[in-house]
Amino acid sequence: MLELYHAGLTTCSKKVRLCLAEKGLDYRSHYLDLRKFEHHRPEYLAINPNGVVPALVHDGEPILESMLINEYIDAVFPDPPLRPADPLALARMRLWTKLADNYGLAAVVPNTWAFYQPVLARLSADEYEKVIAQVPTDERREQWRKAADNSFSAHDHEKARASAKRIVEKIEAGVGDGPWLMGQAYTLADIDLLPYVDRIALYFPDILGPDADTPRTLAWLERMRERPAVKESYTPSADAPASVVPVAGK
Ligand SMILES: N[C@@H](CCC(=O)N[C@@H](CS)C(=O)NCC(=O)O)C(=O)O
Numbered sequence: 001m002l003e004l005y006h007a008g009l010t011t012c013s014k015k016v017r018l019c020l021a022e023k024g025l026d027y028r029s030h031y032l033d034l035r036k037f038e039h040h041r042p043e044y045l046a047i048n049p050n051g052v053v054p055a056l057v058h059d060g061e062p063i064l065e066s067m068l069i070n071e072y073i074d075a076v077f078p079d080p081p082l083r084p085a086d087p088l089a090l091a092r093m094r095l096w097t098k099l100a101d102n103y104g105l106a107a108v109v110p111n112t113w114a115f116y117q118p119v120l121a122r123l124s125a126d127e128y129e130k131v132i133a134q135v136p137t138d139e140r141r142e143q144w145r146k147a148a149d150n151s152f153s154a155h156d157h158e159k160a161r162a163s164a165k166r167i168v169e170k171i172e173a174g175v176g177d178g179p180w181l182m183g184q185a186y187t188l189a190d191i192d193l194l195p196y197v198d199r200i201a202l203y204f205p206d207i208l209g210p211d212a213d214t215p216r217t218l219a220w221l222e223r224m225r226e227r228p229a230v231k232e233s234y235t236p237s238a239d240a241p242a243s244v245v246p247v248a249g250k
Pocket residue numbers: 010011012013034039051052053054064065066067105140
């Protein structure tokens with residue numbers, strides 16, 4: 001049995017939901033409400049000690065890291081294949097998925113995390129310290145503090161812009177006439193990058209938008225948004241709170 005621990009709005013969760021949807025795989029959904037810090041609870045930390053989403057559990061075995069989860073899904077459920085069989089093509093495809101892994105979150109974090117500020121502002125000082133103390137890694141504890149006092153630095157924002165620019169420049173130069181990032185083959189390259197590129201279009205229209213010189217990336221993004229699996233996986237799961245809304249197509 002496949003079980004997915006995820007949160008609807010998050011880019012990393014969408015990445016894995018899209019891979020599962022492209023394969024037509026059923027899974028048991030465990031929705032974690034990040035605004036209630038459900039991903040820091042001991043029962044989830046036993047599955048993912050990093051306290052982040054997503055986590056896939058296959059027949060009781062946890063698989064972590066969205067890039068690796070998607071590779072695992074494709075290895076275990078190869079129909080339809082989402083990775084090239086040829087080793088050279090596979091190495092090239094993994095350059096794309098690594099681009100998503102290395103720069104995707106960095107591009108979107110300061111803007112996305114503004115979302116948590118009102119949630120944290122409602123906590124008493126004691127509740128806030130309790131929440132922070134439950135965050136399992138130093139890196140994320142610092143991020144939660146920055147979200148709370150809205151102190152993402154100019155450097156964080158510059159890093160986000162540079163990461164967004166890097167992703168868009170690589171796609172603009174690499175996609176050609178596509179239709180997909182690996183040419184005729186639709187692969188994990190497209191799947192892993194989509195959620196970040198979607199947000200980049202939302203947050204940085206000067207980097208990716210009608211007024212930016214990025215026609216190929218925009219055309220790729222439109223083709224992606226038309227895929228039935230994208231529409232399906234961007235819809236919140238049945239167990240998501242009603243306040244969760246899809247952001248694709250903006
Ligand atoms: N490298 C990890 C990153 C996971 C990650 O940062 N997930 C975010 C959502 S995209 C998250 O759980 N954020 C909440 C938090 O850090 O507390 C992956 O790709 O799975």
